[in-house]
Amino acid sequence: MSLANAVAQQPERIIGSPLLEIRAVAKRFGSRDVLKNISLHIASGEFLTLLGESGSGKTTLLRLIAGFEQVTVGEIWMAGERLDSLPPHRRRVNTVFQHYALFPHLNVRENVAYGLRVKNTPSSEIHGRVDEALGMVKMRDFAKTKPSKLSGGQQQRVALARALVNRPQLLLLDEPLSALDANLRKQMQSELKALQREIGITFLFVTHDQEEAMALSDRIALLRDGALEQIASPREIYANPVTAYTAQFIGQTNLLRGEVRNGEAVCGGLRFPATGESGAALFSLRPEAIFPSGKRLLAATDVHFRGIIRKQIYGGSSELLEVHCGDGQLMKIRIPACGPLRGEHEFCFSPRDAVRVRE
Amino acid sequence: MYSRTYKAIVSVLPLLWITLFLLLPYALMFAHSFWAVRDGVIIHQWNLENYKALFINPLYGGVLFRTMRIAAAVTLCSLALGYPLAYFLSFHSGARKELLYQLVIVPLWVSYLVRGYAWKTILGSDGVLNGFLQYVHIAHQPVGFLLYSPFAVVLVLTHIYTPFVFLPIYASLEHIPRPLVEASQDLGAGPAKTFLRVILPLSMPGLLAGATFAFVLSLGDFLAPLLVGGPSGTMIANIVQSLFGAAYEWPLGAAISVCILFITVLLLFLTERLEKRWSFQ
Numbered sequence: 001m002s003l004a005n006a007v008a009q010q011p012e013r014i015i016g017s018p019l020l021e022i023r024a025v026a027k028r029f030g031s032r033d034v035l036k037n038i039s040l041h042i043a044s045g046e047f048l049t050l051l052g053e054s055g056s057g058k059t060t061l062l063r064l065i066a067g068f069e070q071v072t073v074g075e076i077w078m079a080g081e082r083l084d085s086l087p088p089h090r091r092r093v094n095t096v097f098q099h100y101a102l103f104p105h106l107n108v109r110e111n112v113a114y115g116l117r118v119k120n121t122p123s124s125e126i127h128g129r130v131d132e133a134l135g136m137v138k139m140r141d142f143a144k145t146k147p148s149k150l151s152g153g154q155q156q157r158v159a160l161a162r163a164l165v166n167r168p169q170l171l172l173l174d175e176p177l178s179a180l181d182a183n184l185r186k187q188m189q190s191e192l193k194a195l196q197r198e199i200g201i202t203f204l205f206v207t208h209d210q211e212e213a214m215a216l217s218d219r220i221a222l223l224r225d226g227a228l229e230q231i232a233s234p235r236e237i238y239a240n241p242v243t244a245y246t247a248q249f250i251g252q253t254n255l256l257r258g259e260v261r262n263g264e265a266v267c268g269g270l271r272f273p274a275t276g277e278s279g280a281a282l283f284s285l286r287p288e289a290i291f292p293s294g295k296r297l298l299a300a301t302d303v304h305f306r307g308i309i310r311k312q313i314y315g316g317s318s319e320l321l322e323v324h325c326g327d328g329q330l331m332k333i334r335i336p337a338c339g340p341l342r343g344e345h346e347f348c349f350s351p352r353d354a355v356r357v358r359e
Numbered sequence: 360m361y362s363r364t365y366k367a368i369v370s371v372l373p374l375l376w377i378t379l380f381l382l383l384p385y386a387l388m389f390a391h392s393f394w395a396v397r398d399g400v401i402i403h404q405w406n407l408e409n410y411k412a413l414f415i416n417p418l419y420g421g422v423l424f425r426t427m428r429i430a431a432a433v434t435l436c437s438l439a440l441g442y443p444l445a446y447f448l449s450f451h452s453g454a455r456k457e458l459l460y461q462l463v464i465v466p467l468w469v470s471y472l473v474r475g476y477a478w479k480t481i482l483g484s485d486g487v488l489n490g491f492l493q494y495v496h497i498a499h500q501p502v503g504f505l506l507y508s509p510f511a512v513v514l515v516l517t518h519i520y521t522p523f524v525f526l527p528i529y530a531s532l533e534h535i536p537r538p539l540v541e542a543s544q545d546l547g548a549g550p551a552k553t554f555l556r557v558i559l560p561l562s563m564p565g566l567l568a569g570a571t572f573a574f575v576l577s578l579g580d581f582l583a584p585l586l587v588g589g590p591s592g593t594m595i596a597n598i599v600q601s602l603f604g605a606a607y608e609w610p611l612g613a614a615i616s617v618c619i620l621f622i623t624v625l626l627l628f629l630t631e632r633l634e635k636r637w638s639f640q
Contacts, residue, residue: 068541088544089553095545101538105560105637115546118556166546 019044019202020065020083020170025074027060027226034060035226038074042170047196047203049213051249052223058206061223062172065204066095079169094163095172099179100155102147108134108158109143115166133165136195153184160192164199173205177212189215210250214238222246243358247284252320254290254331256283256354265354268327272303272351282357287320287334289353293346295335302348307331309341323347385620391613401609409614419598419615426595427622429512430577434524436517437573441524442566446558449532450540460529467522475586478515482506482587507589515583520576524569531565532558563637571630575623595619 020042027035035057042048050058063069065076067088076084083091094115102111112133116126134140137157147155156176163171177185177192193216196203207213213220214234221231230237230246241247244255258267260281265274267283274281293304307323310330314337321333321341333347393405413419444463452459466474481487484501492498504510535558543553559566581596588594595615602612 066541066545068544087549088541089547089549093545095542097538097542099536099538101536101542103539103542103557114543114548114556118543118546118548118552162542162546 017044018042019046019079020204021077022061022065023075023077025061025064025071025076027057027064027069028072033226035064038226038228040221040228040231042202042204044202045200047193047205047216047218049205049207049217049220050223051207051210051213051220053208053249055225056223057226058208058223059174062095062174062204062206065170066093066172067091092168093170093172094166094168095174096156096159096163096176098175100147100159102155102158102162104147106147107143108139108145108147108150111147111158112162112165114162119166129165130161133161136164136199137161152180153188156180156188160195164195164201168201170202170204173203175206175208178207178209185212192216214250220250222249224249240355241284241357244282244284247355247357252287252332252334254285254287255357256285256329257281258283260356265351268329269325270303270305270327270329272354273301274351274354274356276356282359283354284357285331285349285354287332288318290331290333290347290349292335293348299350301351303351304346304348306344306346308344312341388613388616388620391610392617394610396608396610399607409611412611413614413618419595422593422598423595423615423618425509425593426578429509429516429592429594430574432513433516433520433577434570434573436513437521437524438566438570440517440521441569442528444521445525445529445532445565449529463522463525471519471582472586474519475515475582478511478518478587479506482511482514506587507592509588509592511587511589512583512592512594515587516573516577516580519583520573523572523576527568527572528562528565531562531568535561560637564634567630567634567637571626575626578623579619 018041020040022038022040025035025038026033038057038061050061052058060069064071065083067083067086071084074084075082078092083093103114106114109130112130113126116129121129131140134143137160139154139157139161142150142154142158147158150158156179159176173192177188180188189212205213205216217234219231219233220237222229222237224245230242232240237246238250241250241253247253247255256265256267256270258265258270258281260266260274260276260278262278263273263275265272265281265283267281274283305325307325309321310324311322313320313322317337318334319337319341321331321335323331323333323345325331331347391401392409393407395402395404395406395408448456448459448463479486482505483489484503484506486506488505489498489501492502493500539557539561540553543557548556579596581594581600584592584594584597588597596619599612599615599619602608602615606612
């Protein structure tokens with residue numbers, strides 16, 4: 001069995017009952033349908049990511065849940081309560097904004113205390129909870145600092161503390177890491193994930209970065225042009241993409257176009273066994289599921305093909321080959337780093353790794 | 360950087376302007392305030408009599424006090440009108456924003472005098488307002504205090520200076536990043552708390568600038584009291600004008616001007632410091 005399929009069959013992390021239910025929600029701005037008939041459940045304690053290109057509607061969906069926009073059609077429920085009819089300040093939801101949106105006239109402590117203060121929490125309680133929240137994000141030493149004096153990463157932590165101090169049932173994060181540089185971003189990713197595990201609050205995270213989504217999420221909801229393309233765990237969505245769009249958006253893939261007849265797929269010069277209905281078909285084959293023929297134990301079912309190496313992109317531990325097959329098909333193949341290659345070679349893959357996808 | 364010739368060429372005009380129209384007149388005014396008039400001639404004899412007269416003669420102190428009261432009233436009234444207007448335009452006017460903004464600005468293009476005369480026809484004893492009040496039987500004879508009173512002066516100045524108050528407030532409201540308002544709501548603050556805790560503090564620089572405009576411009580105004588003030592609505596600038604005119608008391612007029620200038624500069628200094636304290640963007 002191939003690696004990709006093997007990992008997909010590991011059990012998913014066990015998560016609780018539904019906290020948030022999005023029921024057939026649509027949003028229209030003027031004549032533009034930004035969201036089309038979205039239905040989605042978020043389990044209590046889950047880390048769910050809304051992934052999509054800019055303009056896919058992911059931020060709009062987040063704003064509908066926060067209450068900054070009104071749904072055109074549909075309902076949003078949280079913990080048995082209708083959410084979409086409440087004004088934003090009455091929802092037990094907090095948001096971490098893309099550019100943090102810290103109050104510039106308040107210092108770090110006052111920023112974090114804001115939510116408790118406007119809800120008239122006793123000041124003795126405010127003090128302890130703010131300290132706790134600042135400790136959680138390691139920002140206690142900056143309590144008296146104004147936001148303008150903080151770095152991006154520090155502002156990010158304060159924004160997180162300001163939201164978490166209210167102990168929301170659901171935390172919405174709108175591309176919170178997109179303004180940080182690469183290294184800091186990686187570090188914040190792992191801190192964010194650790195924090196979420198520790199406090200057990202449900203996270204709904206918006207990003208356009210598929211790697212970030214893969215690294216953080218329990219499940220990924222992929223949005224495309226305002227519609228839900230696929231929702232599954234990172235492993236499942238990578239190993240078994242339902243559509244060609246998903247296969248291409250999440251990681252890299254080769255799309256093989258052809259036909260299925262009598263249990264056999266014919267894609268150009270390639271023939272391999274395939275199930276499912278007969279007719280035109282599209283398969284996704286990940287670059288790392290293809291091997292140079294000599295480099296692995298032969299299995300009887302393996303599909304072999306020859307191709308000429310056109311391009312070799314060195315990536316440290318691995319290399320990406322672009323191989324021209326006889327029938328005009330261009331194949332991307334990822335192999336362990338092996339030094340310069342040229343000329344014609346034979347490659348093989350297991351037919352199980354060719355996943356049939358919809359257009 | 361820039362050559363010395365370039366710097367010299369660029370700075371000569373502004374310097375000339377400032378010297379001719381600012382420094383020189385101020386120096387002359389300042390000098391005059393220490394001189395005297397004898398037998399209808401200004402004599403260059405340095406003394407403090409003009410400043411003494413200012414404090415001893417209750418007329419000047421009284422009018423100056425009234426002027427400051429009127430300026431304060433104008434400031435409060437134009438803030439009360441200008442702030443809500445700016446707030447509405449900035450946050451709730453939607454697609455009509457540009458149009459409404461132009462409508463607020465348009466009166467600034469109409470001559471001050473025209474607007475002053477317009478109020479005269481509205482407020483006079485056979486004016487539009489009195490006619491209306493009698494028509495609906497609220498008043499049985501013309502209401503006198505409408506025209507030629509401090510009330511009329513405050514009304515006209517408020518009408519004229521509200522756009523000046525509106526503009527800086529509107530600009531500072533437009534500068535507030537909208538995510539801050541959303542963040543406030545998100546953290547559980549309703550509209551009133553969001554206004555008091557986020558919008559008002561962040562618009563403070565604009566509010567202070569607007570208030571300063573209204574107060575300082577009203578303090579030195581002499582057209583409104585001339586048109587609609589009457590004897591009870593006389594302001595300090597009218598006194599100065601008459602001292603420089605028919606009365607031919609330039610030194611006393613200059614001394615009063617120096618006092619007003621002092622008050623104005625002090626006020627500008629204070630509000631600038633306050634504005635700095637409240638500026639975060």
